[in-house]
Amino acid sequence: MPVVLSLQDAHKRYGHQVLLDGATCALADDQKVGLIGRNGAGKSTLCRILLGEEELDSGEVVQSKKLRLGYLRQHDPFHDGETVMDFLMRDSGHPDWRCGQVAWRFALSDDMTGRPVRELSGGWQTRVKLAALLLHDPNLLVLDEPTNFLDLRTQMLLEHFLRDFKAGVLVVSHDRAFLNQTCTHTLELSRGDLTMFPGDVDSYLQNLEERREHDERKNAATATKRKQLERFINENRANANTASQARSKAKQLERLEMIEVAGEEAKVHFSFPQVEPRKGPAVRVEDLAIGYDDRTVADDIRLEIEHGTRTGLVGDNGQGKTTFLRTLCESLKPKDGELKWGYGCQLGVYAQHVYTTLDPKQTVLEYLEYQAAPGTNTLQIKSVAGSFLFSGELAEKKIQVLSGGERARLVLAGLLLEQHNVLVLDEPGNHLDVETIEALGEALKRYQGTVIFTSHDRHFMRRTATDVVEVGGGRVVSYPSSYDDYVYRVQQEIDQGLRDEAARHPDEDQSGGGKSRGRSERDAQKKLKSLERKIAKLDDEKKSISEQLLTATEAKRASELQEQINTISGELETLEEEWLELYNEVEA
Incomplete structure (x- = not known):
């Protein structure tokens, strides 16, 4: 288990905010390590520091000589008109057969690798980037929020990849289900400190709570013991017969120490408006067709969503979930058919990218005042702001300085100040930390209105949805079973697809980096012989220079020869x- 990258006594701050404090x-x-922490704790900054893209104020990042660092690029690295195969070959320098071997592991078929990469959806482009990453043969991957905007199918393929990947991984994610599936260790960044735990995120959070409760119980027992000792000392120190006992008790009192228990970090408190429970259909659609001027996304939709239900929309990206939600919200006109909301339905809408459209010059408080329903007083607005961790000076912050997670929280806070009995939420969990997503799910379960939402976060969807609607293949239909059943079905489809691809690539080594066993061994043997020739040549050079050094009479000449020997020794x-590592690999 060699360490390939470490952080030592790291300090980093922005203004008054301390991100790393001797971490x-x-x-x-x-x-395989899952990095968790609150929004704004500094997780992305830590990744940039480890990647060498940002400097520490003090401390050190130590890289092993054997480190081959890879990271999932968030930007678009593709050229205009470039096919998937062209990009993989250009980026990696490998021939087409090698790129094809790796591409199929992400369900990139031969037909797909021949298509222009920029014509693919965001999820498919992520698969292409992952294939490119693997072709560079890294031994440590850094993935910052890799599941944001990825559909369930692509997430599962990424999980397959990470579980099979025979090297180190650091994943920053708020998706608990994804972290539990892929990571064996949990690293928490909190209050400037880093804590490593040998277990998944659920085990870590449970252990953290148990330790806090244990320490609090121990402190309570210590406080009781202190009072007993202090009472005995006060009652007996003036008495000649018991003074020595009192002194002994005083020494015991000095030895009693309280355990420092870090208080829980502030949590978001959701409390959606109280609404009158209602019965019957909240919305009904008949023969509905949805889409845009140039294309129809889905048609012949017949659906009823009941009041009081929490309906989760599922399906692959690009199949029409957001289009359907936009049509329900009447921000997109139906192409055909009828859509009818029940009497008195008042919609509150959270759009997927709405936090990017906020007025950057407004303060938090100004935005909430603008969103609030008529008659809402300043005290109520400040109370909601505080429950979303925007209290005091934070409420006066400009939106332009807020992080993505803080902006997402602000939009949700605005929803709470409006009057509505139906919530339509498009990916509300993106950019929210684990605790805030948990709080949102709990609040939605208490909410007595109607919720229609989409999310790729399995933990959130599993806890929140009472009904499931599937969008895909030009159809929008009620799913006849539970969300867990849907996840199981998708997993079976992926497993079968990978088995089918494996059957088409019989020489592929599933456990390693995707190399054909026969070709890999031949290539390795060639490289071993090449290394042996280089080593023999350098050995001969070193011997020749050493002989010259023995007969050198000038100090300057002797110094030059010694320097050459040192250089060759380093190369050797x-x-x-490299030879030993490759030899062991071939032997294995």
């Missing part, structure tokens, strides 16, 4: 390490 951690080449050491 230390070590990442090995066989650990590197080549011998």
Whole structure:
């Protein structure tokens, strides 16, 4: 378990905000680590520091000589008109057969690799980037929010990849289900400190709560013992017969120490408006067709959503979930058919990218005042702001300085100040931390109105949805079973697809980096012989220079020869390490 990247006594701050305060951690080449922490805690900053894109105020990032660092790029690295195969070959420098071997592991078929990469959806482009990443043969991956905007199917493929990946991984994510599926260790960034735990995120959070409760119980017992000792000392120290006992008790009192228990970090408190429970259909659609001027996304839709239900929309990206939600909200006109909301339905809408459209010059308080229903007083607005962690000076912050997670929280806070009995939410969990997503799910379960939402977060969907509607293949239909059943079905489809692809690539090594066993061994043997020739040549050079050094009479000449020997020795050491590593790989 060699450490390939470590952080030592790291300090980093922005203004008054301390992100790293003497933080230390070590990442090995066989650990899969999930990095968690509150929005604004500094997770993305930490990733940039580890990648060398940002400097520490003080402290050190130590990289092993053997580190081959890879990270999932968020930007678009593609050229105009470039096909998937063209990009993979250009980016990796590998031939087409090698790129094809890796591409199929992400369900990128031969037909798909021949298509222009920029014509693909965001989820498919992410698969292409992951294939490119694997072709570089990294031994430590850094993935910052890799599941944002990925559909369930692509998330599951990414999970397959990470579970099979034979090297280290650091994943920043708020998706608990994804972290539990892929990570064996949990690293928490909180209050400037880093804590590593040998277990998944659920185990870590449970352990954290248990330790806090244990320490609080121990402190309560210590406080009781202190009172008993203090009472005995006060009652007996003036008495000659018991003074020595009192002194002994005083020493015991000095030895009693309270355990420092870090208080829980502030939490968001959701409380959606009280609404009158209602019965019957909240919305009914008949023979509905949805889409745009140039294309129809789905048609012949017949659906009823009942008051008081929490209906989760599922389906692959690009199949029409957002289009259907936009049509329900009447921001997109139906192409055909009828859509009818029940009497008195008042919609509150959270759009997927709405937090990017906020007025950057407004303050938090100004935005909430603008969103609030008529008659809402300033005290109520400040109370809602505080429950979303925008209290005091934070309420006066300009929107332009808020992080993505803070903006998402602000939009949700605005929803609470409006009057509505139907919530339509498009990916409300994106950019929210684990605790805030948990709080949102609990609030939606208490809410007595109607909720229609979409989310790729399985933990959130599983806890929140009472009904499931599937969008895909030009259809929008009520799913006849539970969300867990839907997830199981998708997993079976993915597993079968991977088995079918494996059957078409019989020489593929499933456990490694995707190399054909026969070709891999031949290539490795060739490289071993090449290394042996280089080592032999350098050995001969070193011997020749050493002989010259023995007969050198001038100090300057002797110094030059010694420097050459040192250089060759360094090269030899590197080549011998490479030879040994490759030899062990071939033997295995």
